[in-house]
Amino acid sequence: MKIYKGKSRIVFVFSKIAIKLPIIRFIKAFKIAKYWIKRRIFWQSIYEYNYYTYSTVQIFLLLGIMENWNEYRFYKETKSIFLVPTYFSLLGLVNFQKIGKPFYMNEELFWKRLYHITQGKIFDDPHHFLDQKNFSKTDDRLQMLDYGNHKCFRVIREYGDKIFEEFEFV
Ligand SMILES: Nc1ncnc2c1ncn2[C@@H]1O[C@H](COP(=O)(O)OP(=O)(O)O)[C@@H](O)[C@H]1O
Numbered sequence: 001m002k003i004y005k006g007k008s009r010i011v012f013v014f015s016k017i018a019i020k021l022p023i024i025r026f027i028k029a030f031k032i033a034k035y036w037i038k039r040r041i042f043w044q045s046i047y048e049y050n051y052y053t054y055s056t057v058q059i060f061l062l063l064g065i066m067e068n069w070n071e072y073r074f075y076k077e078t079k080s081i082f083l084v085p086t087y088f089s090l091l092g093l094v095n096f097q098k099i100g101k102p103f104y105m106n107e108e109l110f111w112k113r114l115y116h117i118t119q120g121k122i123f124d125d126p127h128h129f130l131d132q133k134n135f136s137k138t139d140d141r142l143q144m145l146d147y148g149n150h151k152c153f154r155v156i157r158e159y160g161d162k163i164f165e166e167f168e169f170v
């Protein structure tokens, strides 16, 4: 069994299945909540954006759960061949995904190929698309294993099949 830590999830990879658990950052959320209370920042500041906003507390507590849930819903809806299948999610608290295979290729070549196939659309979500760790090389095809953030949905809907068919590793 191998353990990987992503931006919002911790992943346990067994021989046949990957289990994805959300990282819930209680301490960071608590520190921010304390800061609010001290400065009496409540509802009026929900729409302000700075490091201590309401949304930051939400993110520290819920991001991993939301990404797990999005991943399951999006796979269920699209069943895209470009996605490593997510079989089941227990309300985002735990996800069961088919195992993917990590790989490494020259980064510039990787980006150029994706850029070319998607006509530059990978820059809708550079955080996901530029990081090879979010992908798997399965039977010499490129598949995505981190697709929990809605920013990547449009690119996958539009170009997922094309990437799967056309991406070359050499
Ligand atoms: N299905 C999988 N099979 C094998 N490894 C995986 C799988 N899903 C995730 N991983 C590994 O775990 C890491 C973190 O998972 P990821 O889905 O990217 O979480 P995060 O959204 O937190 O970045 C990935 O970069 C990858 O190395």
Ligand SMILES: [Mg+2]
Binding pocket: 006, 007, 133, 134, 146
């Ligand atoms: Mg990731």
